[in-house]
Amino acid sequence: MINLVKANGTDEVKLIETLRTRSGETGREVSARVSEIIETIRTGGDKALLDYTLKFDKIIPDPLQVPQHQIDQAVQAADPVFLQALKNAAENIRRFHQKQLQHGFTVTNEDGVLMGQKVRGLHRVGLYVPGGTAFYPSSVLMNAIPAAIAGVKDIVMVTPPSKNGGVNPDILVAAYVAGITKIFLVGGAQAVAALAFGTETIPKVDKIVGPGNIYVATAKRLLYGIVDIDMVAGPSEILVIADESANPSYLAADMLSQAEHDVLASAILITNSQRIADATLKELQKQTAEAPRRDIIEKSLADYSAIIVCDDMNRAVELANELAPEHLEVMTENPTEYLGRLENAGSIFLGRYSPEPLGDYYAGPNHVLPTSGTARFFSPLSVDSFLKRTSFICYTEKALQAAKDDIVCIAEREGLYAHANSIKVRFPSQN
């Protein structure tokens, strides 16, 4: 049901290479279809948007924007336990992300120079929310809350209409908890294009975030540069490193929590204990048999998962840094001791009471994380993802006078004489 590998310096490396290849590239055909949709929306605006909505969603919602009273109704009708759970999660997410907020700075000197960096929130952000079973209320919180903390004034949510032209009330409840009031019932590549260019109804945004199917992801990728986008996420993945002290039942449960996402998901255990490896395998079998989503789990475990037994935990750390996993659990006796040596991971879960789903929903750090080894250079979604910076320079005559000869020297060395002249022209008597 799952690959079992004894690390020997070769087999585990080969396995890691295989796991790396799973992120599928966008087919040319999808790119071509999405390009056409984008171009049609760019020139056609609302009319094109409604045409596509009728074509793909089989209905045109009227009105396109969800009225406030409908949001209020959904909140009043919500299961109070669910509503409170979301509010508690939102509070934790807010508290953690507030620590990420950065501010600008100013530099001055005796010559009267004033310089610095302004930091401010993006003006308007679009949040894509998938329809149907692909909708996760937790994703609404994880995307919208950092944007709000960054100071984004206007968050525009788009989500495809349901078959009757309405909307899943849970989406409205999640939007309410996240503080979103502007919701349009459009979806697919056409909704992404509408956010990028703006239409008569849909406001033009500066950045588009949120998960979506291959058409949504391709539209975001193609529109990158016209707007900013978040990362295009690959399939989910977890790496657990565990020593003799770990509980195999917990290890298996945590691996399954990723394996159930989809058939491309990956769950890997690296341990220095053959006993833990064997016991976890048994637990995986037992728990998979009882799992409601066992069809998905069986496939992702067989195709993209593994238990690797290595000689010592140093090798486990090396492999973790090589894999740069989205989620990394450290199930060892002294888990915090590993924190300084783990170089590459989206989010690290330390110890037996930090299962990965705690981070998916609740603890506070973001669950939008770099996948497919990109934690080597990408970071989790954060308040920073919704900030922009501008530098500013205000020199005095005295300060420019002091800098003059150096600037002219470098500019002329670069052959950029008009650059040099813009300095010289300010000190005509000295040339």
Next chain:
Amino acid sequence: MINLVKANGTDEVKLIETLRTRSGETGREVSARVSEIIETIRTGGDKALLDYTLKFDKIIPDPLQVPQHQIDQAVQAADPVFLQALKNAAENIRRFHQKQLQHGFTVTNEDGVLMGQKVRGLHRVGLYVPGGTAFYPSSVLMNAIPAAIAGVKDIVMVTPPSKNGGVNPDILVAAYVAGITKIFLVGGAQAVAALAFGTETIPKVDKIVGPGNIYVATAKRLLYGIVDIDMVAGPSEILVIADESANPSYLAADMLSQAEHDVLASAILITNSQRIADATLKELQKQTAEAPRRDIIEKSLADYSAIIVCDDMNRAVELANELAPEHLEVMTENPTEYLGRLENAGSIFLGRYSPEPLGDYYAGPNHVLPTSGTARFFSPLSVDSFLKRTSFICYTEKALQAAKDDIVCIAEREGLYAHANSIKVRFPSQN
């Protein structure tokens, strides 16, 4: 020689639309050729890299890596005035960028929870440096210094060999001032691909930065995701907003300093004063006639530049925010008063003694800036561009116990039962 527009709510908007369209898309042919080079390097390593070097650069440097004594010789032979100017610039750049360095944080609570965010520098970064006349020593400083401050341990420079297989000594001097010791004489798309995948000689990097021609830029774009890249920059641009108090000779000189970059560059003046507009036009004519790079200037002024006269400075600010220029000069009586209202710009230059080339070379803020209106959502290159973040969560039994019901509720609402189970399995007596 330059468009003159009286703002009437229509003409200036149309003009701005035209300027927006100049950023050329990569031709399919270039993409196809670069894709082939990338794939050949990925599978062929050093042998492929040397084959391409011989094909495109007509020579294979031996050794491929510049020896340290050659760097030392170039520094000893350098014009001491130029060397000192670069050192002074580097010191200013260092001092400004040090203010950008961010640190991680930790959150704790009474239930024993420990959470936080680690921030650290990328492990290894590649810096592309163009050869020939496209080489700018200032770019080496602007790219390498923020990386070093971020804590990047290993900066690898690549630059195409000159005709005799050597290297421009100014490149070595700039590398020395920036603290770079690892320089390989390879260029083009093949050098970018070598950095992304690693070869026997070229180390694999996490991010590739630096300017380059269309092949280099296309390779970076195609490899984005395998490695991180900096922005793919469009043509350079300056917007000057000026009132009656401005000096037309300075305005013209600053506009020309951008116009000389290349024929796609853009220089725009927006003023509420017809007198300033007329006087600046005259100065542009006079200074262009005397400019060594006047062939380029005449073309960029005619094609992508403008003087716009508007009714008041509020409209000038509106248009500046709409244009979101790479460089924005504020040549008004009280320039700092505008800082709070200018929403979108890469870098803002305030007052008559802050000409744009001061920022290109010397003051300290970075000169790698978002172009083509992307300052709406992108930021200047910074220390942050070379940092990665990892969040971590360490919960206690007590804390997870308190969170348990909320997490299970949300997970089950999302239909992710194995997620819920990873919590439940830790509290078996309570299910």
